[in-house]
Amino acid sequence: MQKIHTILPLLLLVLTACQKAQPPAVAEIDSDFLKNFQVAPAKMESDKNPATEAKVNLGRVLYYEERLSKSQNISCNTCHLLDKYGVDGTPTSTGFKGQKGGRNAPTTYFAAGHIVQFWDGRAADVEEQAKGPVLNPIEMAMTDASSVEATLRSMPEYVEMFKKAFPDAKQPVTFDNAALAIGAFERGLVTESRWDHYLKGHKDSITPEEKAGFVAFSKAGCASCHNGAYVGGRLYTKVGIKKAWPKQDDLGRFAVTKQEHQKMVFKVPSLRNIDKTGPYFHDGSVAQLEEAVKMMSEMQTEKPLTEPEVVAVVAWMKTLTGDIPADYIKKPAMPAATAQTPKPQAD
Ligand code: HEC
Ligand code: HEC
Structure with a gap:
């Protein structure tokens, strides 16, 4: 009896400590919904320009x-x-x-x-x-x-x-x-990232918090624009649907088509490697990813994300960061200039 009395409070303490350290629990992501996303291709091929x-x-x-x-x-x-x-x-x-x-x-x-x-x-x-x-x-x-x-x-x-x-x-x-x-x-x-490993079926490639972030991203409606293999890059939409975009000097697609309804219409960017590609937006106006996510949720979606959801969404977005293909991008030896090669011009 004496023993239990001393152990029980200790046990409770340990249990609550564990709970605190744990991210919000999330059931596995809905597999039907996941079909809106695909693994990054190894190459983006074109019939018009075969890559030899x-x-x-x-x-x-x-x-x-x-x-x-x-x-x-x-x-x-x-x-x-x-x-x-x-x-x-x-x-x-x-x-x-x-x-x-x-x-x-x-x-x-x-x-x-x-x-x-x-x-x-x-x-x-x-x-x-x-x-x-x-x-x-x-x-x-x-x-x-x-x-x-x-x-x-x-x-x-x-x-x-x-x-x-x-x-x-x-x-x-x-x-x-x-x-x-x-x-x-x-x-x-x-680039290939943990998100790709997850999509290939390795369910432990992303953490429960990251999964919670993806669920929050989906529930907020972000995935209606940011989806597919590139988590974007698939359509044009207006920016500032629910609340106007702060700067209106660059009208986006309107400059190309001159059609009134295309004012403030931009291509939905890909979110792959998004943690590494700031500053954000067409005007580069936002430095921090967390702020960019908050702004998107206020301007593009019906119900803004809560603070903890923003943190979780950013955590999930980091699973989209892949490894740089070091060999593929290695700077090659540059061809030598000759007497005929034009000289640099300052004006
Ligand atoms: C002085 C800086 C600068 C240089 C040099 C430059 N770019 Fe860009 N690039 C930009 C900017 C800014 C944009 C966006 C312009 C816009 O959307 O109107 C862009 C857009 C692009 C895009 C479109 C990407 C997308 O998501 O739509 C590609 C691809 C690209 N550049 C490739 C190249 C290539 C290839 C070269 C060399 C031949 C090059 N750029 C040279 C600044 C530069
Ligand atoms: C209705 C379509 C739509 C929805 C919904 C939407 N976005 Fe976007 N997103 C865009 C467009 C368009 C841009 C480009 C905006 C610009 O720079 O003008 C963008 C840009 C971004 C960027 C910056 C990308 C970069 O490379 O600069 C992030 C981050 C982002 N969105 C995250 C989110 C999140 C998180 C949500 C949900 C809360 C969301 N988006 C909902 C259309 C959408």
């Missing part, structure tokens, strides 16, 4: 090629750093002559899988997109396609690589082919 090894290798070199810019010090990797999850970590990027663009640079990881490119969908695919920044006067600022071609043709190593990548072309070194090669490379920019 030679084309991908060329695309990788071009992705890192600073001589595709007028000042010869800006490459795709300047704004979409491959070892930093495809972003530059700034609200809006800096291009030619230190000029700032108006929009946040989205990640190039998984971009090839989206229905369209850019926040406003003005390019159909990564191949078409790749030509944009090279000629954009505030990004890489090359004068025109023929100046890009003159630069590339001045380097024999490039001529060789283009021949291998486009063996049937009479003139393989073209601006269009450069874009195809960059696109083919981008189609392999994928």
